[in-house]
Amino acid sequence: MQYNHQEIEKNWQKFWAENQTFKAEQTSDKPKYYVLDMFPYPSGAGLHVGHPLGYIASDIYARYKRHKGFNVLHPQGYDSFGLPAEQYAIQTGQHPAKTTEDNIKTYRRQLDQIGFSFDWSREVRTSSPEYYKWTQWIFIELFNSWYNKDTDKAEDISALEKIFKKEGNTTVNAVCDEDIKSFSADEWKAFSTKEKEEILLQYRLTFLSDTEVNWCPALGTVLANDEIVNGVSERGSHPVIRKKMTQWSMRISAYAQRLLDGLEKIDWPQPLKDSQTNWIGRSQGAMVSFEVLSPTLSKGKGANEQSKNAKGYMTGGTNSYLLLEKAKEMRANPTPAEAILWKQLKGKKTKLKFRQQHLINDYIVDFVCLTRKLIVEIDGKIHDYQLEKDAARTLELEQKSGFKVIRFKNEQVIGNLDKVLSDIDKELNNQFYALKELEKTITQSQNTHTKKDKHTPPTVSLSSGKGVRDRITVFTTRPDTIYGVSFMTLAPEHELVAKITTDAQKAEVEAYIKATAKRSERDRMADVKTISGAFTGAYAIHPFSGEKVQIWIGDYVLAGYGTGAVMAVPCGDERDYAFAKHFGIPIPNIFEGVDISEQPHTDKEGTVIANSDFLSGLKYKKALKLAIYEMEKRGFGYGKINYRLRDAVFSRQRYWGEPFPVYYKDGMPQMIDAKHLPIVLPEVEKYLPTEDGKPPLGNATEWAWDSRAKKVVSNEKLKNKTVYPLELNTMPGWAGSSWYFNRYMDANNSEAFASKESLEYWQNVDLYIGGSEHATGHLLYARFWQKFLFDKGIVPVDEFAKKLINQGMILGTSAFVFKATAFVKNGCAIDKSNDDVIEKIPTIFVSKNLFTNDDKFETVVKNYLLDAKLLNPNFADLVMITKTPLHADVSLVNASDEMDVEGFKNHPLNKEYKDAVFLGKSGKVLSFGEDLGEETRWDFTVAREVEKMSKSKYNVVNPDDIVAEYGADALRLFEMFLGPLEQTKPWKTSGISGVSSFLKKLWKLYFNGENLEISDENATKDELKTLHKTIKKVEQDIENFSFNTSVSTFMIAVNELTALKCNKREILEPLLILLSPYAPHITEELWKLLGHKTSISTVDFPVFEAKHLIESAKNYPISFNGKMRFTLELPLDLSKEEIEKTVMEHEKTQAQLEGRTPKKVIIVPGKIVNIVG
């Protein structure tokens, strides 16, 4: 009987599907094992041979574990939300759901024919409402949670509200927004509902914020950092710009440390762990605050003029320009009460300068004393509307800008002016102490920061008046080098720049800021070498030495990292060193015995600090600790851990994603109750953003929330008081993939995202296989959500995958043909009449074997042209021929790199070359569309090069073709045989004949001609030896994921058994079980032919018995000075002395020694003999 893979494979795939052979049991006495593949995005292109590599590996492991008696969960699904289906919808109008459905069908067909043992009853699709219902549910859970740093876990938001009610927010140690103001329990109770909601939003694990995002205009959406490669979008390479938008964010930064710590307990590849560690970017150091020496401000010029172009200086906000006119007008038309009070204040009754109708942020306040940060407001008739507005205004002025606001009524001013003035005076005094207190608390909080890492204290930035100093806070990882500080550098965007710049330097600084603003972030990043900057003219005071330190600005300091300012230590940092050299700033040396005249000393280990007062003579580590200790003691710095990990933006301006379960009431986001989920994606006319720039969901007509009927209704009903607009953004691609592994455990549960029992039984993924490209995306976000779900008691473990393997990429072998291009050499004076010198020259392709370099190529082409009289010999030297490599479709090329020229010309992609001339392999000219015979059409060779497999390179190999020709078992074996799983390796279809003939040889072992012939006789010693050698190796290999070597082991076994003419059931039955994880179809078939009625898939794995491998003799390698010269068969029970005697007496030994006496003879019994001398 012939091995017919097509029939066998089809039959068994049908059998498995019908019998649900691979359905995982929900409860079982067997131990559980969960093998997971990263689920695919079903793209329109379908699978190429690179995609199934990981699936085959995991399938082998899953099947192996079934043989080993495990209850195996091996599911598969689709990450089916995403951009391509939406882009296709924009182009064609076809609903993404339809595109997705079609693509999934293709994927399923392709996967099925490879014979995977997936449990399809648990399939998930992230785009199906039954699934994203639970994605929405998790979002709500995140919204209803905050991160408590004291317990170091996420807790319910109601717990936070309870604390607020009881003691305000001063005792709360939470991960939250940076600019949170403190309030007492009473104040909390007094806040309006909206105010409370606003405050809570600053603590929630998912929150709305105006964030600077990566906006991609071409795609019309925001991209995450990991979706951007080299400043352009990963998908489509469109430019990306920074833009401010109100977006949902995820407070992943709360988990930075735990995400880092968790890496230690999971068995993931080191490079992947490294890249996550890198991404989280923990750096340990200190925050240090430098006082700025008071700038001498220009006299006479009003602050107003400066405020137009210098944000840091003005007391007004961004709209100040427009408001200034309004303020002027109000000054001209004061109310009677205002006029009376101003007269007094102007006359310096209070001894301090007041300003009238002055801009603070976006508010015009009645009177303000900038020195003491006191605002005096006079209110007219109070009605409720005004009251609430005033309260909000007060809150903002007090919390955001640190002013104290006091209010008087018109009547008070007019009726009892003296009382009002004395009240103001009292308040001014209070403010004086309050400001002192503020400074103190800041230094105190700096002290406590080492223990409790609360949010960063704000830079003390009091008014620009005299007497109170500005401070520049910096983050440094090297506080030990603080005595090496010779200047400071601020980012050009730093808020203090405008404020501290002296008049003399103003022009230079402004010019510099202008110049850097022009350069895009990308330019700035690309151009690292150019050193640029400007001196502000201001100085800071070194907190330890008290020396004056120049303050510079420079674009090598990034506004977005740390505090946007650095203390520059030129002797110990490359960039600071280059900057100092360039601008002639002193470079003090604070390292013992190190020469810094040519370059800075950046090493830490073994460095001894010098010229640093109390730090001198200490080693780096000790100095670092002592420096932090001292700065905490003296109150201008504290130890701090900084993370690079930013909160993750969670909104996308897209259609094809999960809708948020969110509506807006009064501008505040409200969660829809979980029992009304899913909120299903609405239908839209167009998938593009709306004309007024809203996301695609803005096109939906049925997209409003009826809070009474609890359902999505038509937008027309928005007029009703109880109907509210729904969120227009959708969730990013990583939302659905951040928890799907939990859903598989109980995929069809409609009551919960998975039942407690299932989660408890399956726990987590035992083996996860997928690509390394998800290192800082999916794999980080998924760990984050898992930890959150763990905190909330929803899942039982806080890491979702115990072991992870990155399968390597399979590269394609591209084929190149070389096209000749002719042109007249530059600068050659050719007579006008000869312009047509090259006109007659056709498109020419040259067979690769005809040339070795460019010169040879040119010669070959010219020779042809001259022969064919297509080139005038007189001009031959004036014409230059260059070669252009072009991709040829790999399906046109055979294993010997010969290309079907006829096929090339008829290829739909090469229409323009129909009339091209081909200079053939044998020197023949295949020209002008003449019909080439079967032989000559292959008379052309191509160059091959290994590249990423991609459609545009015409090097894609479709698994469908391989399966049709060689079978799924051959494909599986071959993909494993290519090389180590984790390695990138090139695909060469020709190699598959090896595994294909292996399968045929295997088949033949069971047959004698047409008939199955199996003997029940006892196996011989040699046969048992081969079998057990194979069992041992294959088992080891699978456990080590070394699948490539087990394929060779199978080949060796079959070769040996063929040589032994073995047809014993005792050998051939276990052999099938060993092979069945790799080649499930052929083994099922032979298993059945051997008389078994049930599937081979759960039969016990053969047990290795060492006794079959015991040998009595060893073929010893005899080496001289370590080089093996000959071998000698000796019994294994020989003693060292006996071995030495036998070896020394051997004639070949004597020949090697040539009469010398060996100095030493090393004998390792059972291993080797080495003779030295």
Added chain:
RNA sequence: GCUCAAGUGGCGGAAUUGGUAGACGCGCUGGAUUCAAAAUCCAGUUCUUUCGGGAGUGUGGGUUCGAUUCCCACCUUGAGUACCA
């Protein structure tokens, strides 16, 4: 620049508690079978050689009786990341 991984025949790759380098397969060469081809089978295939042998795992050192394997320096390639203070 930094971090990580990897360098072995014509090609994919094998061999590590340090012990016969090149398993297995592709390709190639020769042979058998065939009218012929495919398929199949057999033999050979690291380089070099005066056919005794000699050299050889990116380069140069080191440790060792013995190094593809361990250590140091360098070179090359690939991946990730970046004015991260």
